[in-house]
Amino acid sequence: MREFSGNPFIFLDNVAYEFSDGIKINIDHAEIKHGDRILISGPSGCGKSTILGMLSLSLKPTKGRNFYFEQNDILKLWNNYRRDQLAHLRSAYSGFVPQTAGLIPFITVKENITLPLSIIGKKNKVWFDQLITFLEIGPILSKKPCQVSVGQRQRVAVARALINRPMIVLADEPTASVHPTLADEILHLLVETVTEAGSVLIMTSHDVKRALQYGLKEMACYIDNETKITRLRIHA
Numbered sequence: 001m002r003e004f005s006g007n008p009f010i011f012l013d014n015v016a017y018e019f020s021d022g023i024k025i026n027i028d029h030a031e032i033k034h035g036d037r038i039l040i041s042g043p044s045g046c047g048k049s050t051i052l053g054m055l056s057l058s059l060k061p062t063k064g065r066n067f068y069f070e071q072n073d074i075l076k077l078w079n080n081y082r083r084d085q086l087a088h089l090r091s092a093y094s095g096f097v098p099q100t101a102g103l104i105p106f107i108t109v110k111e112n113i114t115l116p117l118s119i120i121g122k123k124n125k126v127w128f129d130q131l132i133t134f135l136e137i138g139p140i141l142s143k144k145p146c147q148v149s150v151g152q153r154q155r156v157a158v159a160r161a162l163i164n165r166p167m168i169v170l171a172d173e174p175t176a177s178v179h180p181t182l183a184d185e186i187l188h189l190l191v192e193t194v195t196e197a198g199s200v201l202i203m204t205s206h207d208v209k210r211a212l213q214y215g216l217k218e219m220a221c222y223i224d225n226e227t228k229i230t231r232l233r234i235h236a
């Protein structure tokens, strides 16, 4: 077993989530470093979203040996009910792109994008302008999410995930709900924006072939035949 050396900014060793009906998903080991672009693949239902939930600090692992995020002992924070600190880490260091944009319907596109900044009390006009230019969403800023197209909503979700220049961007099937042509466009923009922001990207997708074209490195989950436990190792 390798111990945490303080070097990779995310380090997990034997971290698991077990549902009440016994389905178990185990991250055997993960070391995530700056610059990593990772694609988590695996059959439907094997636990990819659950893994992203744990990595995004929104799902409490039911068991774990080591889980460090930027030197913070995440298991200790969960066990000590430090939801305030976990929420701070989440909003300060990570951005999330869901499968369907997940925008708040009653506020404008601009307000949706800047929401993560307001939560941590920051402003970054220059980066905001760069992002909207890059993602070509300037003309729709004052519209509500229901007034823009599916592809535009997904771009807005990318902008919202990137607005605070997070160290890590987690994306759960970000192209699953769009046409293949749009999937290419969104993936291209996502990878380019992540590169521009200097963030790590961890994404799940069924469309492995497409994701690999954008330089992501595939880490495949598998379901252990004997134990029926889903297992994953993430290494660069």
Ligand SMILES: Nc1ncnc2c1ncn2[C@@H]1O[C@H](COP(=O)(O)OP(=O)(O)OP(=O)(O)O)[C@@H](O)[C@H]1O
Pocket: 019, 020, 021, 023, 042, 043, 044, 045, 046, 047, 048, 049, 050, 051
């Ligand atoms: N609330 C729940 N209670 C019990 N089992 C659940 C619950 N939510 C999910 N599961 C099960 O846990 C497993 C992992 O689900 P998860 O959504 O993480 O898989 P996935 O790989 O992301 O799936 P997909 O590729 O279809 O999106 C699945 O077998 C699912 O049926």
